[in-house]
Amino acid sequence: MDRTKIVELYRRSEELGGQAVTVAGWTKSVRDMKNFGFVTLNDGSCFKDLQVVMNREALANYDEISHLSGYNALVCTGTLKLTPDAQQPFELTAQTITVEGTCAADYPLQKKRATVEFLRTQQHLRPRTNLFRAVFRIRSVAAAAIHSFFQERDFVYVNTPLITTSDCEGAGEMFRVTTLDPKNPPLVSAEAAEKSGGALTAGDVDWSQDFFGKHASLTVSGQLNAENFAMAFGDVYTFGPTFRAENSNTTRHAAEFWMIEPEMAFADLNDYMDNAEAMLKYVLTTVMEKCPDELAMLNKFVDKGLLDRLHHVATSDFARVSYTEAVKILEKAVADGHKFDYPVSWGIDLQTEHERFLTEEHFKRPTFVTDYPAQIKAFYMRMNDDGKTVAAADCLVPGIGEIIGGSQREERLDVLERRIHELGMNPEQYKYYLDLRRYGSCKHAGYGLGFERLVMYLTGVGNIRDVLPHPRTVGNADF
């Protein structure tokens, strides 16, 4: 079918005005004014609709079309008429309209203004609504912008594996991946246990008989794998799914979500922050440029401060403050009468209320908090010269709190080994990771950006279930 997408009509209206075109899409509304009528058609290629004008006299099946309701698939051929004085820049005067598919009377999205809660039960249909059309196009444009940002800077995209047999990731609860008989799994025999010299316990599940010959799980982070590639390609990034088997039923947590994890060789904490700030601004700017209609709708109906906030973030320098300084700011706020639910003192893990105070009330812009106490951060973060803080930085943004976490990595073999030992971890499990420090180690840094958090930020949508095509959360993996 030689059809023109509606987005092309908008791009090339000058050229196409007065021409015959064929457009295929779905009805958003049909109005019958007796001798003429209007079909509002959307084909998903852009947020904007096309107004199709039909005349009873000129259209053989005028009655068929004018009686349609709900979501019908039509193919419309006609002349594109430029209407410079009307609200829309053009309309299509229909010569023929063919019905590809009608809409059964029990269409679940008939009524205007369905709640987002109801729409979560209609995940196969909700992309047809204005809200989800906007959210999922912005998601797609943001994802493409992330690839462009890193590719333009010669980063190599690495697909780190999702199935892992390392039990040492430590960033969260993991899902098991298995093909063993769930009811009668093979068990370790007394003989095998004895042979193993204490490694195996008789009567435990015998994972050596599972698909991968070991106990396997879904990864919580691709970072350690990404470092393998950073030590060859210099700058790399991942962009893929990640999992958490945490029983947390909040608006910000999903069991399956997408992460971007860049890793940069010959880079320190400032290099990471420079890169992350540039990346966020690049994505914001791209979305503002490519999705003005989507953002305008979201700004009107979802979050009235959205456009202001995006403009503000895209143009302001992010603040950078040390954790130690941040704690002083929070302590002063408490002394001045500000109430927090959680007490503040050096050594605490900052709570969302603290993060939001810093970014929303104190700095009033995105803020990197740097150099956290070692004991509240991961083992691989680089120890600072003070011996008690590490070169980590979290990026906090107004309205959300933490959106990025990152650090310079410990590149010194002896320091990293000592840290693994101190934390009672098993160095055997980190052999490959330590190898990177044995052979051509260098200063390097990286970070993780939760993609859904970013999409929530870009759209003003408050629940992670509404920015994932088909969200997976505790008790929910339908569709």
Place this chain on the structure above:
Amino acid sequence: MDRTKIVELYRRSEELGGQAVTVAGWTKSVRDMKNFGFVTLNDGSCFKDLQVVMNREALANYDEISHLSGYNALVCTGTLKLTPDAQQPFELTAQTITVEGTCAADYPLQKKRATVEFLRTQQHLRPRTNLFRAVFRIRSVAAAAIHSFFQERDFVYVNTPLITTSDCEGAGEMFRVTTLDPKNPPLVSAEAAEKSGGALTAGDVDWSQDFFGKHASLTVSGQLNAENFAMAFGDVYTFGPTFRAENSNTTRHAAEFWMIEPEMAFADLNDYMDNAEAMLKYVLTTVMEKCPDELAMLNKFVDKGLLDRLHHVATSDFARVSYTEAVKILEKAVADGHKFDYPVSWGIDLQTEHERFLTEEHFKRPTFVTDYPAQIKAFYMRMNDDGKTVAAADCLVPGIGEIIGGSQREERLDVLERRIHELGMNPEQYKYYLDLRRYGSCKHAGYGLGFERLVMYLTGVGNIRDVLPHPRTVGNADF
């Protein structure tokens, strides 16, 4: 650190010639000629190296550097000297060289020409070799090209979920995803079984107590979910991981691999083939343009026909032949004395030997075989008017065989329901899928491209384990 990547030196050598620059990277070789020496440095930003020239007199730590062996991280500052008459267009005359990280003497990649089998045991280090540098950069460039191709055509990128509770995917064996106690899973009580009216069996594992409240698996395809979005956005694509728990230990199968699954509304079988052909040519052309050094190396050491084949495919029209016609061609070949291991007759599923004969010997170019017998294809493929073939097409390429499978989807509710019934499938499990045919159904088509197959094709590498950063296959999920 204000460093310049080696790729930038090549891009901007005119401008940077005679200037002081700092370059950070790893040693590929160090040669000491007594009073002067050479360091071949690579920083991963491009395939090309930088030659660093050091003079004993001018470099304070000449002895330290000239004695390095293996893979050492260096930061070199000096003057970029253009050498228009030499093999390399420029070299760096070092003023200072700082060692960031040395290389322990037991570096596993010391010896030249390690086998790919050995390198699979060194997955954290193998990206440092020329072969894997080439493969994984091409993988990254190809992935970015795929996103560009679809984004330029206004396709929406959809992240379909990996965890699924549909047991109805049918495209292959699935991995179970669970957080139940593996040894003592909860079992369905006699009481619960009775209450369920036959749906549950007493003594079976009680999946209602698992994380998602149901039995969950890793998906084998995002297609059915992608269709949900195609019926709203028109043109969509997925690009993400997919899983098969198949016990097949071949050079072409992995348990975890990446797929691209475009889905297009108002499109028929020819539209899919046009799109897929354009996409493959776009990716090939982009890789040839952006990775000439990588391809030259692969053409020299891995597959001497690689460049010829890529040029040929990028510039030739793909053949299109019906399955029925293809069977006649194969039958004629048999009659003419060609030997196949598997017999040929109408109704068989084509074997790799048949596919390769068609694309390599008969058509001598990529070939779409169309309109397969319904009984060897999936339930969702559109029934042709003959009542025995479906509007499916596989794309076969010389040297590989099938690289893409796709079809027009059955958009007619009654025909689809009848097919589900005939195949003894449970229509309840397809409620959402059938809903798409109830409300605004339209002609649509889509396809699946296995990304690793494509990377194998682009690089000439014969084993899927060598195009995946960290491959997962039966018995292997290390790193």
